[in-house]
Amino acid sequence: MMAEKTFSIHVNDRACKRCGICIAFCPKKVFSSENGKPVVTNLEACIKCKLCELRCPDYAIVVGGEENE
Amino acid sequence: MRKELEKYFRTEKLPHIWCPGCGHGILTGAVVRAIDNLKLDQGKICIVSGIGCSSRAPGYLNFNTLHTTHGRALAFATGIKLAKPELKVIVLTGDGDCAAIGGNHFIHACRRNIDITTVVFNNNIYGMTSGQYSPMTPQGAFATTAPYGNIDRSFDLCKLAQSAGATYVARGTVYHIPQLIKLIEKALLHKGFSLIDAISICPTYFGRKNKMSSPVRMMEFIKDACIPAKNAEKLTKEELAGKIVIGEFYEEFAPEYTEEYAKVIEKAREGK
Amino acid sequence: MNSKAILMQGNEACVEGAIAAGMRFYAGYPITPSTEIAELSAEKLPKVGGKFIQMEDEIASMGAVIGASLAGLKAMTATSGPGFSLKQENIGFACLTEVPCVIVNVQRGGPSTGLPTLPAQGDVMQARWGTHGDHPIIVVSPSYVKEVYELTIRAFNLSEKYRVPCILLMDEVVAHMREKVELPDPSSIKIINRKKPDPTIKEYEPYKDCDGDGIPPMANFGEGIPFHVTGLIHDITGFPSTSATVTEALITRLMKKIYDNLDDILDYESIFTNDADTVIISFGSTARSVMRAVQIMRREGQKIGMLRLKTIWPFAHRAIQELSSQVKNLIVAEMNFGQLVEMVKASAEGRFYVAGINKFNGELIAPNEIISRTREVRSRA
Numbered sequence: 005m006m007a008e009k010t011f012s013i014h015v016n017d018r019a020c021k022r023c024g025i026c027i028a029f030c031p032k033k034v035f036s037s038e039n040g041k042p043v044v045t046n047l048e049a050c051i052k053c054k055l056c057e058l059r060c061p062d063y064a065i066v067v068g069g070e071e072n073e
Numbered sequence: 074m075r076k077e078l079e080k081y082f083r084t085e086k087l088p089h090i091w092c093p094g095c096g097h098g099i100l101t102g103a104v105v106r107a108i109d110n111l112k113l114d115q116g117k118i119c120i121v122s123g124i125g126c127s128s129r130a131p132g133y134l135n136f137n138t139l140h141t142t143h144g145r146a147l148a149f150a151t152g153i154k155l156a157k158p159e160l161k162v163i164v165l166t167g168d169g170d171c172a173a174i175g176g177n178h179f180i181h182a183c184r185r186n187i188d189i190t191t192v193v194f195n196n197n198i199y200g201m202t203s204g205q206y207s208p209m210t211p212q213g214a215f216a217t218t219a220p221y222g223n224i225d226r227s228f229d230l231c232k233l234a235q236s237a238g239a240t241y242v243a244r245g246t247v248y249h250i251p252q253l254i255k256l257i258e259k260a261l262l263h264k265g266f267s268l269i270d271a272i273s274i275c276p277t278y279f280g281r282k283n284k285m286s287s288p289v290r291m292m293e294f295i296k297d298a299c300i301p302a303k304n305a306e307k308l309t310k311e312e313l314a315g316k317i318v319i320g321e322f323y324e325e326f327a328p329e330y331t332e333e334y335a336k337v338i339e340k341a342r343e344g345k
Numbered sequence: 346m347n348s349k350a351i352l353m354q355g356n357e358a359c360v361e362g363a364i365a366a367g368m369r370f371y372a373g374y375p376i377t378p379s380t381e382i383a384e385l386s387a388e389k390l391p392k393v394g395g396k397f398i399q400m401e402d403e404i405a406s407m408g409a410v411i412g413a414s415l416a417g418l419k420a421m422t423a424t425s426g427p428g429f430s431l432k433q434e435n436i437g438f439a440c441l442t443e444v445p446c447v448i449v450n451v452q453r454g455g456p457s458t459g460l461p462t463l464p465a466q467g468d469v470m471q472a473r474w475g476t477h478g479d480h481p482i483i484v485v486s487p488s489y490v491k492e493v494y495e496l497t498i499r500a501f502n503l504s505e506k507y508r509v510p511c512i513l514l515m516d517e518v519v520a521h522m523r524e525k526v527e528l529p530d531p532s533s534i535k536i537i538n539r540k541k542p543d544p545t546i547k548e549y550e551p552y553k554d555c556d557g558d559g560i561p562p563m564a565n566f567g568e569g570i571p572f573h574v575t576g577l578i579h580d581i582t583g584f585p586s587t588s589a590t591v592t593e594a595l596i597t598r599l600m601k602k603i604y605d606n607l608d609d610i611l612d613y614e615s616i617f618t619n620d621a622d623t624v625i626i627s628f629g630s631t632a633r634s635v636m637r638a639v640q641i642m643r644r645e646g647q648k649i650g651m652l653r654l655k656t657i658w659p660f661a662h663r664a665i666q667e668l669s670s671q672v673k674n675l676i677v678a679e680m681n682f683g684q685l686v687e688m689v690k691a692s693a694e695g696r697f698y699v700a701g702i703n704k705f706n707g708e709l710i711a712p713n714e715i716i717s718r719t720r721e722v723r724s725r726a
């Protein structure tokens with residue numbers, strides 16, 4: 005039985021230092037801020053450019069994969 | 074963190090000591106991604122740094138790593154590379170570490186064209202000692218030791234490297250990461266001395282002193298100030314004032330130091 | 346016997362000894378009176394597959410030497426006063442990170458640019474305490490050209506064995522003098538190499554005292570076991586720590602690995618000390634004048650002995666404390682304002698009268714100066 009692959013954006017809450025970079029510079033405004041914490045609120049808009057992942061200073065974001073903790 | 078990248082980090086040492094939004098974390102990620110894209114032999118990579126916030130990077134990276142004295146990373150790296158040319162030697166350094174106290178080692182490493190890739194985490198300030206001006210602090214900017222504005226003129230590290238003899242020279246930023254990764258990859262593949270002037274951000278000290286204390290504000294500043302090297306060619310000196318020119322500046326294929334030394338050994342042995 | 350006698354300069358003997366000891370890397374910056382060491386290394390090293398590099402300054406030379414040693418080559422640098430001062434920060438790095446290396450300091454008159462071409466022994470204390478902080482160091486000092494060869498080999502051996510920088514403290518006279526040297530058959534030379542970790546080891550802890558001798562096995566960069574080296578205080582894994590316990594344990598081990606092995610490290614020559622009432626203590630080229638003076642005074646029937654230190658640091662307190670009870674006077678002859686004499690006074694603990702013969706004007710201490718000062722000391726009321 006194969007589960008259908010679902011696209012997701014994972015933010016590792018323990019690694020995130022709430023710098024706000026991912027929220028501010030996502031070209032599609034996929035994240036919103038919950039007291040500085042990034043939450044994915046607009047997943048459908050994501051164009052998978054991975055800029056958020058590449059620019060996260062704390063390697064807290066994984067776009068389109070599974071984060072292993 | 075993405076699973077494929079974990080092997081490059083000493084994950085047990087994370088989270089790193091850097092402040093929230095510090096550009097050094099972004100740059101370290103870019104270096105690792107460039108190494109991963111090229112599938113370089115991890116065991117044959119040696120990463121050397123000096124002293125500063127930037128120079129803490131190797132401690133988080135799972136390679137042969139050496140955290141030396143302030144400004145001297147390139148001197149140690151030169152010894153490693155000449156002793157064992159089969160190692161890929163990468164120097165991660167700061168603007169103060171590289172251009173102030175280490176400036177002499179920097180120009181001489183460029184001159185020798187020894188096969189070392191140097192990535193300068195250039196945040197235009199001394200971060201670790203809490204915000205004094207560096208040789209890369211722009212004129213007019215504020216620092217704890219420039220309370221009335223900095224009167225020093227700053228270096229253009231890329232021009233300095235090129236005229237000193239470096240054979241691959243480029244500049245990227247924490248904002249333009251896909252491009253920066255490509256530039257680091259090219260630098261790593263280049264045989265000879267390669268320099269990446271990687272514009273970083275220090276929201277804590279440079280930012281706070283210069284009315285940009287949030288990381289987002291600093292990133293915006295960089296985004297707005299950057300222009301690609303190609304576009305810059307058409308601009309006058311006045312038009313370029315305050316701009317950060319990014320991209321590739323120089324590439325040359327010239328004899329590499331350790332290969333030249335191998336020839337010295339051959340010559341000396343023939344004469345025996 | 347495969348040995349051959351050659352007329353050789355001290356600096357040349359140093360390079361010959363270094364290569365015999367396994368030196369395969371040299372980084373330096375030219376400075377009188379050490380320059381011949383660089384020039385000869387440049388010529389001879391590539392012949393044995395070694396590497397020579399002239400760096401941009403002495404700071405860089407010291408850095409390159411440490412880098413090369415971490416990459417697995419036995420490495421040396423040579424300099425004199427001003428350059429020795431510049432090397433100090435990185436010498437401290439090698440002390441703390443336990444990277445074997447040999448630093449030759451051919452002493453000249455100081456301070457500052459001083460007397461570039463004239464001899465002195467003014468760097469005795471700097472050789473011990475030149476870099477900041479508590480740290481271990483070994484310093485050896487030759488008096489003859491033949492001994493330059495032997496002590497250079499010994500400097501490498503001690504450095505490799507104890508993972509500590511070793512300083513060969515020469516002076517301009519020994520460095521530039523020519524004497525007949527009989528080079529031993531290379532196969533008869535005892536060579537010590539750093540001990541390495543078991544290559545099959547999974548978790549290499551680079552600063553773990555595995556064998557209980559205070560000397561952790563040392564891996565080379567690029568040979569399969571990646572590790573971290575830092576000049577910050579570190580724990581056994583090599584990563585920074587500010588813990589008081591870790592700091593104390595590290596500094597204690599660094600000191601103990603030297604001070605627990607004085608039998609092996611100390612080296613001195615005692616001549617006519619058994620029945621002497623006065624012993625003249627010296628080292629380096631000054632010891633040659635002392636030797637002549639002692640011979641002359643002995644011929645006159647005077648009970649004079651001599652103690653010649655070959656290991657200067659750690660200091661041979663024991664050699665002084667073991668002197669027999671009929672010794673009344675200790676005279677320390679050195680080409681400086683009085684450095685080693687302070688150590689001798691500390692060792693004497695009031696048991697002996699301690700006096701100095703000091704010269705710091707670029708001239709050697711002549712045997713007759715030693716004789717007249719000795720006379721003075723012995724006839725004091």
Ligand SMILES: Cc1ncc(C[n+]2csc(CCOP(=O)(O)OP(=O)(O)O)c2C)c(N)n1
Binds near residue numbers: 199
């Ligand atoms: C010989 C010496 N002088 C001064 C210092 C203090 N110091 C440590 S880091 C630093 C500046 C680092 O600036 P930079 O290289 O730009 O790194 P950043 O912290 O900004 O990343 C200074 C002056 C030192 N450690 N050693």
Ligand code: SF4
Binds near residue numbers: 042
């Ligand atoms: S960029 Fe990274 S650290 Fe910064 S807020 Fe986003 S997830 Fe958190």
Ligand code: SF4
Binds near residue numbers: 032051055056
């Ligand atoms: S991948 Fe691109 S579009 Fe998607 S969330 Fe990240 S930055 Fe936004």
Ligand code: SF4
Binds near residue numbers: 097201274
């Ligand atoms: S002080 Fe500046 S450079 Fe240092 S970690 Fe903080 S933000 Fe980064």
Ligand SMILES: [Mg+2]
Binds near residue numbers: 168169194196198199
């Ligand atoms: Mg900086």
